[in-house]
Amino acid sequence: MDNFIFRNPTKIYFGKGMEEKCGEAVSDFSKKVLLHYGGGSIKKTGLYDRVIASLEKAGVQWVELPGVKPNPRLSLVYEGIRICRKEDIDFILAVGGGSVIDSAKAIAAGVPYEGDVWDFYEGKAVPSEVIGIGTILTIPAAGSESSSGTVITKEEGQLKRPFGSELLYPDFSILNPELAMTLPPFQRACGVADMMAHLFERYFTNSRPVELTDRMIEGALKTIIHNAPKIMGDDADYDSWSEIMWSGTVAHNGSLNTGRLGDWGSHQIEHELSGIYDVAHGAGLAVVFPSWMRYVMNHDIKRFVQIAVRVWNVEADYYSDEETAEAGIVALEAFWQSLGLATRLEGLGIPADRLEEMAGKCAGETDNPQGQFVKLYKKDVLAILQGAL
Numbered sequence: 001m002d003n004f005i006f007r008n009p010t011k012i013y014f015g016k017g018m019e020e021k022c023g024e025a026v027s028d029f030s031k032k033v034l035l036h037y038g039g040g041s042i043k044k045t046g047l048y049d050r051v052i053a054s055l056e057k058a059g060v061q062w063v064e065l066p067g068v069k070p071n072p073r074l075s076l077v078y079e080g081i082r083i084c085r086k087e088d089i090d091f092i093l094a095v096g097g098g099s100v101i102d103s104a105k106a107i108a109a110g111v112p113y114e115g116d117v118w119d120f121y122e123g124k125a126v127p128s129e130v131i132g133i134g135t136i137l138t139i140p141a142a143g144s145e146s147s148s149g150t151v152i153t154k155e156e157g158q159l160k161r162p163f164g165s166e167l168l169y170p171d172f173s174i175l176n177p178e179l180a181m182t183l184p185p186f187q188r189a190c191g192v193a194d195m196m197a198h199l200f201e202r203y204f205t206n207s208r209p210v211e212l213t214d215r216m217i218e219g220a221l222k223t224i225i226h227n228a229p230k231i232m233g234d235d236a237d238y239d240s241w242s243e244i245m246w247s248g249t250v251a252h253n254g255s256l257n258t259g260r261l262g263d264w265g266s267h268q269i270e271h272e273l274s275g276i277y278d279v280a281h282g283a284g285l286a287v288v289f290p291s292w293m294r295y296v297m298n299h300d301i302k303r304f305v306q307i308a309v310r311v312w313n314v315e316a317d318y319y320s321d322e323e324t325a326e327a328g329i330v331a332l333e334a335f336w337q338s339l340g341l342a343t344r345l346e347g348l349g350i351p352a353d354r355l356e357e358m359a360g361k362c363a364g365e366t367d368n369p370q371g372q373f374v375k376l377y378k379k380d381v382l383a384i385l386q387g388a389l
Contacts, residue, residue, distance in 0.1 A: 001259035010146040023058030030091035080107035098142025105150035141191030143252020145173035160275035177241035189339035190282030195248040207260040265371025272358035291387035
């Protein structure tokens with residue numbers, strides 16, 4: 001097990017009706033906030049009204065910035081920074097899924113920074129301070145509600161890039177599984193794929209031994225696999241949604257990183273799909289991951305056999321590790337397909353004409369490789385994308 005330091009400072013409010021505590025939670029930090037959200041869904045469901053009532057009760061003022069889209073845009077981040085500076089706002093309440101929370105984190109980092117917030121995403125600078133963040137989660141998927149990371153898309157150049165900082169952990173996050181029950185089936189499925197991908201990124205590691213976190217990751221995966229079909233219908237129950245929502249948070253709150261170095265190459269590849277074609281992140285990961293698995297599995301075939309047997313209940317072929325590993329990948333593809341997700345680029349409407357461009361933007365020929373389990377250069381990324389056709 002590798003050396004590690006673990007800390008997650010995000011306070012979690014979990015359960016029914018917890019969004020009504022948002023005013024009380026915010027007032028511990030500020031009396032004036034930027035209320036950041038996406039489209040009109042929080043108004044249609046009544047969540048907006050409950051949030052406003054809670055803020056008013058706590059004596060918290062707010063300025064609104066709606067309009068966050070999937071693959072959140074840098075242009076809206078700039079607008080949020082401008083508003084916070086003009087209105088002297090020192091706290092952001094993000095109401096939505098990972099895109100809203102990531103946008104809020106970018107704004108929080110940009111407000112006190114004298115340069116361009118995009119500097120952080122290009123690795124040119126690191127934040128020394130940020131303004132506060134609280135979240136009300138409506139889409140279990142990205143885990144941004146208790147992570148230190150954010151991903152933003154820059155329209156110019158169609159660049160989707162991540163950055164992380166210990167300063168970006170939200171001060172608190174409110175998780176009420178009932179808030180996810182109005183999501184359309186496709187968003188539910190994308191969320192499941194996203195949180196599973198976060199677990200895979202951690203599972204495929206060269207660190208040894210990591211038995212405890214292996215078992216924890218496998219347990220989280222099996223919980224998601226068991227409950228995901230239950231949340232896909234209109235009659236989804238609270239208990240299943242609770243398991244899914246908490247699994248998505250645990251998958252990305254850092255506890256499963258401990259003592260091991262994850263990969264993250266598949267995420268970097270998917271960012272190129274989203275950056276150019278604006279596909280949902282989870283949908284892109286459902287295409288990239290099986291192809292990545294096939295490309296790298298012989299680096300550590302025993303690890304792929306292990307997950308096939310322990311998670312997918314594949315019967316081990318004692319004469320061929322490769323057959324056992326492949327059966328696990330096939331089971332993953334079948335599971336995602338059963339939720340309505342595509343596992344090939346064609347299913348996302350992505351043609352083959354820009355694969356080399358995406359590979360080049362993702363990784364270099366001889367430098368800037370992606371991934372840790374296996375280092376991926378441009379030729380490797382291209383081969384993975386071609387394998388996903």
